[in-house]
Amino acid sequence: MSRIQEAVADILEAIGEDPRRDGLERTPIRVAKMYESLFSGVGVRAEDAIDAVFEVGGNDPVVLNRLAFYSVCEHHLMPFFGEASIGYIPGNRIAGVGVSKHSWPGNWRLTRVRAPAGAGEIDG
Secondary structure (H helix, E strand, O other): OOHHHHHHHHHHHHOOOOOOOOOOOOHHHHHHHHHHHHOOOOOOOHHHHEEEEEEOOOOOOEEEEEEEEEEEEOOOOOEEEEEEEEEEOOOOEEEEEOHHHHOOOOOOEOOOOEOOOOHHHOOO
């Protein structure tokens, strides 16, 4: 049993549940698999998501819309998700961001546990 599985079983016991009962016996495994996915971006450098850099002429804006992302709140370890739009004036180069490496856009993760905007309002 992994450390996460053990920790989930301990949490279930701490709240008065029996982690061995039907319906909960596979919960530690399911949670460990979910955390593996949610935290897969931890330790990944943003620079590693850039596949290529393209030389361009002119300085038209580059805009990427509706980029799906998800991460985990550092205060409560609650998942959160959303969409972001990014725009920039490239100068003479454009970055090719993660299309082949990360199945863009659905698998983008923020690279560490973070506090979502407005988290101070719910901190407790």
